[in-house]
Amino acid sequence: MHSTLVAAAAHAAGGALEAACQHVPGALMKFNDIVVQKGLGSWIWDTAGNKYLDMTAGIGATSTGHCHPKVVEAVREQAGNIVHAQQNIFKAHTKQLELDAALSRIMPQQLTKYFYCNSGSEAVDNAVKIARAATGRECIIAFDGGFHGRSIGAMALTTSKVIYKQHFGPFMPGVHIAPYPYCLHCKVQAEKGHSGYHVAPYMPPFDSPDNRVCCGAPQEALEWMLVQHVHPGDVAAIILEPIMGEGGFLTPPPGFMAGLRQLADKHGILLIADEVQSGAGRSGMWWAHGQFDGGAMQPDMVVFAKGIASGYPLAGVATRQHHFDNMQPGTMGGTYGGNAVACAAALATIEAIESEGMLGNASQRGVQLMQGLVGLADRYPIIDVRGRGLMVGIEFGSSSSSGSSSSRLKAEKGVAMAVTKAAFKHNLLLMTAGARESIRFLPPLNVTAEEVDTCLNGFEAACKEVYKR
Numbered sequence: 001m002h003s004t005l006v007a008a009a010a011h012a013a014g015g016a017l018e019a020a021c022q023h024v025p026g027a028l029m030k031f032n033d034i035v036v037q038k039g040l041g042s043w044i045w046d047t048a049g050n051k052y053l054d055m056t057a058g059i060g061a062t063s064t065g066h067c068h069p070k071v072v073e074a075v076r077e078q079a080g081n082i083v084h085a086q087q088n089i090f091k092a093h094t095k096q097l098e099l100d101a102a103l104s105r106i107m108p109q110q111l112t113k114y115f116y117c118n119s120g121s122e123a124v125d126n127a128v129k130i131a132r133a134a135t136g137r138e139c140i141i142a143f144d145g146g147f148h149g150r151s152i153g154a155m156a157l158t159t160s161k162v163i164y165k166q167h168f169g170p171f172m173p174g175v176h177i178a179p180y181p182y183c184l185h186c187k188v189q190a191e192k193g194h195s196g197y198h199v200a201p202y203m204p205p206f207d208s209p210d211n212r213v214c215c216g217a218p219q220e221a222l223e224w225m226l227v228q229h230v231h232p233g234d235v236a237a238i239i240l241e242p243i244m245g246e247g248g249f250l251t252p253p254p255g256f257m258a259g260l261r262q263l264a265d266k267h268g269i270l271l272i273a274d275e276v277q278s279g280a281g282r283s284g285m286w287w288a289h290g291q292f293d294g295g296a297m298q299p300d301m302v303v304f305a306k307g308i309a310s311g312y313p314l315a316g317v318a319t320r321q322h323h324f325d326n327m328q329p330g331t332m333g334g335t336y337g338g339n340a341v342a343c344a345a346a347l348a349t350i351e352a353i354e355s356e357g358m359l360g361n362a363s364q365r366g367v368q369l370m371q372g373l374v375g376l377a378d379r380y381p382i383i384d385v386r387g388r389g390l391m392v393g394i395e396f397g398s399s400s401s402s403g404s405s406s407s408r409l410k411a412e413k414g415v416a417m418a419v420t421k422a423a424f425k426h427n428l429l430l431m432t433a434g435a436r437e438s439i440r441f442l443p444p445l446n447v448t449a450e451e452v453d454t455c456l457n458g459f460e461a462a463c464k465e466v467y468k469r
Contacts, residue, residue: 039066063307065444074348095343111318116338120276120305121149131237143180145247160246181218188215214253232267242288245277248434249393258296273299280307284363284389312345358445362389372456411437428458
């Protein structure tokens with residue numbers, strides 16, 4: 001960090017934080033008022049020397065933790081060779097070719113073409129371009145509660161919160177929003193007394209018939225959309241987050257992914273898995289779509305970003321071989337796409353995840369985290385624990401024990417943010433998720449068992465403070 005900024009940040013403890021950050025626009029939401037100086041593993045330090053357990057990991061970007069030595073060394077070495085070999089000027093650079101080979105090991109076998117860009121939003125925009133060119137169709141179906149980015153194109157597909165789209169229309173045409181199976185708040189499930197969905201948090205084995213049975217309403221609604229709202233012959237693609245991120249860390253019920261694949265095949269529609277937040281090992285598998293229905297989604301494209309390069313700006317789209325056949329040279333590009341240093345970071349990230357067993361660790365620590373959160377549900381109004389691996393979310397319900405079952409699902413407004421603020425007092429960094437009162441847990445994939453216990457202790461202390469128990 002630049003020395004003058006460090007000095008300014010240090011002075012902020014005396015009441016000058018606003019002055020030190022005078023150039024930061026208010027449109028950027030800030031969860032915490034600290035200025036970060038360094039990070040290592042699952043921990044970060046501010047300019048005042050305070051140490052925090054980071055359960056946000058840059059919204060999942062620092063997948064191997066802060067400053068993983070293999071990533072640091074790869075970046076240092078690449079910066080001494082070549083920093084930027086612009087993708088439209090050269091056929092390739094050596095780190096890109098090495099990254100291509102690494103992705104070929106971890107991507108679904110049917111996806112063999114890789115386009116690189118800088119961010120998840122940019123990758124989503126390009127996935128839409130590819131789908132439209134490959135099919136000759138215009139329309140895209142996304143799901144209620146999904147988040148796909150803040151660019152003009154990706155924003156049209158985003159419905160997790162209205163704040164992301166407020167005052168920014170008109171949006172990209174041809175977008176249709178289908179209902180997502182939010183089983184906890186499904187009216188059909190409510191009428192059945194949630195007999196098909198346990199309101200109490202569920203645990204592995206995930207999605208067994210004893211735990212969760214979908215009423216089928218979302219699948220039926222999607223099929224009717226293709227009858228009443230948009231002709232399937234006009235739909236280029238359906239885009240879905242395998243684990244819904246900003247929408248609240250929701251997971252699809254058994255059979256939903258398989259049903260999507262069948263519907264897409266029936267009408268010649270492409271399936272796009274937006275794995276920006278759920279991918280790169282976050283779920284305990286390289287790609288979260290493989291967690292559901294035995295991997296039956298079999299996406300035609302995977303959009304990746306965030307954790308693929310341990311926080312360095314690299315994103316991309318993996319597609320089937322023929323998807324670029326209708327696109328002329330020059331229709332794709334971007335100045336910094338496939339940047340050499342970012343490719344080196346991505347390659348080192350993949351190698352670190354593989355060599356250090358981080359996929360297995362993500363699964364084990366995820367179960368540990370979920371078990372701890374389930375235990376807290378006995379003392380606090382936690383009505384759901386969900387996710388996979390180290391992409392775990394909880395949702396609060398009403399703290400009142402009276403009222404109907406549906407009213408008990410409605411938490412007091414602002415309680416999730418209050419808990420994250422209380423957790424900060426205990427040197428624990430958390431974030432909310434979704435329009436309901438939910439909190440997300442996104443630690444690095446190499447977080448330790450002791451650090452998960454520290455997180456649970458801090459989270460319990462925060463809940464105790466907010467609920468006065």
